[in-house]
Amino acid sequence: MCGIAGVYSTTPLNSSVFERGEQVLNSMQHRGPNHKAYFKDTHTILCHTRLAIIDTNESANQPFSDASGRYLIVFNGEIFNFRELRNSLTDIGITFSTQSDTEVLLNLYISEGSNCLSKLNGFFSFCIYDTQHNSLFAATDRYGVKPFYYTFQNNHFVFSSELKALEIFNPQNEIDKLSLRTYLHLNYIPQPYSIYENVFKLEPGKYLCIENSTLIKNTYYSLKKQNKKTPPTPFNEAKQKVKELLEDAVKIRLVSDVPLGCFLSGGIDSSIITALAAKNTSKLKTFSVEFKNQPFFNETEYALAVSKMHQTEHTVISVDNDKVSEAFQKVLDNLSEPFADSSAIAVYVLCHEVKKHVTVALSGDGADELFAGYLKHQAEYKIQNLHLAEKFSTLLLPFLKLLPKSRNNSFTNKIRQATKLAQSIHLTTQDRYWQWAGNNYPVEKLLSPSYFTPKQEEVFVKNRKNNYLPHLNHAGFNEILLADQQMVLPGDMLTKVDRMSMANSVEVRTPFLDYRLVDFVNSLPAHYKLNRHQRKIILTETFKEILPPAVYLRSKKGFEIPLHFWLTHILKEKVQNEWLNTKEIENENIFNVPEIKKIKQKLFSFNPENTPAIAWAIIVFRYWHKKNYSNA
Structure with a gap:
């Protein structure tokens, strides 16, 4: 496990890029405290911080080059079948100087190109630079365990394991307002987008190549659906x-x-x-x-x-x-x-x-x-196979709305779940999935209309929400699980x-x-x-x-925390006077201040409903925004 970052250009890089190499390494030190280094030539800088797990010797440090010096790799992750792959490469005459999976991965790529990816059992993001052809190859694992941020502008390709390293090489990024809108609903920003315009996450199961100023992205792995035409395994x-x-x-x-x-x-x-x-x-x-x-x-x-x-x-x-x-x-x-x-x-x-x-x-x-472990999975199954109990729950909805709802104890949590179920029965599969995947709150009211216009809300629904879940209407249950995996x-x-x-x-x-x-x-x-x-x-x-x-035999219990108690008791002063300071929020002109006041009031009430989650989302964004834009 490591941190990787770099810049590649088809034209010679400015010297100021190389001067930022050490700063980038320091920003990723937590990802790799055992060793840090970078490689540079006129067109490229590759940075790596190492958390040594396999072959902890210095000879396995990165950036790592093959015996000829033509190819260099920066690699974050582990290849668990590297010994078998090493043996197969040894059989065709390749020799090794270390016991690391990094050297195996590099030589497998040199031998087989992008076809090597289907042979890897592990999690990874990596980048390989061919100094002879002045080209770059990068890939991520099948399920997105290891991150890979990138941007490609003005013939400059910049990548990193975390945004803060990319920002050092590529400062002055603009917030993607559609990503912010997505984040406020989901609490995260799904790939391929990031919080910044023109900065992306390489999706799971993808690889990209850059040569002659052209970036080509391809898929080497896709999640497989159940083949309903063949009998299932008993x-x-x-x-x-x-x-x-x-x-x-x-x-x-x-x-x-x-x-x-x-x-x-x-x-x-x-x-x-x-x-x-x-x-x-x-x-x-x-x-x-x-x-x-x-x-x-x-x-x-x-x-x-x-x-x-x-x-x-x-x-x-x-x-x-x-x-x-x-x-x-x-x-x-x-x-x-x-x-x-x-x-x-x-x-x-x-x-x-x-x-x-x-x-x-x-x-x-x-x-x-x-394996369908979430409560929402069982709720979806029940809606797709309606019984009288679910139909009756819609009649109880006016009564359920009057009861306190929160995640603080078993009773209020069950009321919260029953209300969500009753509210969602008549939605389409896609709309129900989207609602259950995110904060149960009218997020469209959170942003200031002058910052995020009604027209942008239309674009969000059309170009982001629907693109994330294109195949869910009239979907079978396994498609719900595939959507979760994607x-x-x-x-x-x-x-x-x-x-x-x-x-x-x-x-x-x-x-x-x-x-x-x-x-x-x-x-x-x-x-x-x-x-x-x-x-x-x-x-x-x-x-x-x-x-x-x-x-x-016990019921599923998610890895939850007492967020409401912590925000309203231990961190009460910070929440009220700093994190959700309405005067500061008004000056920022991003959020709708009357709506923030409603959230604060409900957060500290007997019936907080889902305000702890949405309050935390706002707190996280404001803290991040202040850290990155306070001097803008």
């Missing part, structure tokens, strides 16, 4: 296949030359990964987060049950009120692009403490999007883990996103994954024998 055979694939996915991700452990929240996904890892690792270190005095958000008992069953060395990381303010500030400081999934705060605290024990951690990310997984879940883990120099590996497992699970019919009463059916049935009953 359920018991499918169970066995899932078991074999996930066991191997975990096993190959245990290869590391530095200490390794597992995140263990107590949910079924991280519990399965922990159980499988413990079979291959003695005294496996596991970690969970505990929210002191917040029982509704606390899952420690389940994590401890799994740890006891598999004899792991478990550490409970306690988040008390004293840590909250510091964690919020650290998260805000580490975001180079607005991102408001509030569970990032818990992930940051987790990774900060984990780094004291291990450098690599396995996680259960990706399972919900593959948008929510890379845009939200994997971004959260990458930014918060890398802020603490921790590598997180995701066995559920082994492409062999993903392709197989996506080929299975929806009823293998959920019904009206159960989610993740095949996953639970496959692995329940290695889990405590309390874990696989």
Whole structure:
């Protein structure tokens, strides 16, 4: 795991670009604290900061060149099948000077070009420079685990792992107002867009080539849909296949030359990964987060049950009120692009403490999007298969609207969920998906009409919202999961883990996103994954024998935090006087001040509904904006 950045031009670069190399390296130091360096020639500068995981020797440092010196690579990620690939390259006469996966990847590309991508099992973003042809090749992994920002303007191609590095090379970027509108609804900005105009994210499963001032982008991998014309794999055979694939996915991700452990929240996904890892690792270190005095958000008992069953060395990381303010500030400081999934705060605290024990951690990310693990999945299934109970819920809607709704406790959370279901039954599949994917709030009222006009709102609906979800109307349930894998997984879940883990120099590996497992699970019919009463059916049935009953029998509990309590109690003064200071907001002329006042009032009321999430989204954007535009 590392940080990469660079500039490439078909014409000679200005000397001022090279002078920024050291500054770029320093901005990515958290992504790679073990070594930093850059390569430069008249047309190119390639920067790399290294978090050493495989072959920690200096000979594997980057930028890395082949034996001839013609090709150079900067690489962020891990290739888990690099030993097999190395053997195949050795068989055709290629020799190696290191034990690193970087050298294998570079030589595989030299041997096979873009065809090498389909042979890689891992997560990555990388860039390869051909000094002889003065050309560039870049690629990202299949599911968007590792980020790759880029812009191509005036024959200058600039790329980076994080926006703040790109900004050093390419300053004076303008805010993309359509991206801001998207962010305020989703809490993140899905690829290919970023918060800046003309700055993009290379989508999962894509690669690009630049030669002779021309950029060409291609697809090497696409998510596979279920083929309904062929009979599905019988359920018991499918169970066995899932078991074999996930066991191997975990096993190959245990290869590391530095200490390794597992995140263990107590949910079924991280519990399965922990159980499988413990079979291959003695005294496996596991970690969970505990929210002191917040029982509704606390899952420690389940994590401890799994740890006891598999004899792991478990550490409970306690988040008390004293840590909250510091964690919020650290998260805000580490975001180079607005991102408001509030569970990032818990992930940051987790990774900060984990780094004291291990450098690599396995996680259960990706399972919900593959196996239908979210509550919204079951709600969608019920709407697509309406019973009397769902039809009756629409009649209760006027009554439900009068009841308090929040995520603070079980009762108000159930009222919140029932209201969302009743409000969404008569929507199209696409509109319902969009509503459930984002903040349940009329976001179109948030921005000042002078900043974001009604005409721009029309463009947003036509060119952004509809483009994100083009195939969802009249879609079957597996298409809902594919939409999650295409948008929510890379845009939200994997971004959260990458930014918060890398802020603490921790590598997180995701066995559920082994492409062999993903392709197989996506080929299975929806009823293998959920019904009206159960989610993740095949996953639970496959692995329940290695889990405590309390874990696989309990309801899904997302990795949530007591955001409302923290904003309205521990951070109350900051929220009222600094983060949501209406006088400052009025001077900025971005947000609609009367609407902000309504949000503040409701946030501190008995019935906050979804205002904690939208308040946090506004806070994150304003903090980012002030940091980047205060001197503009």
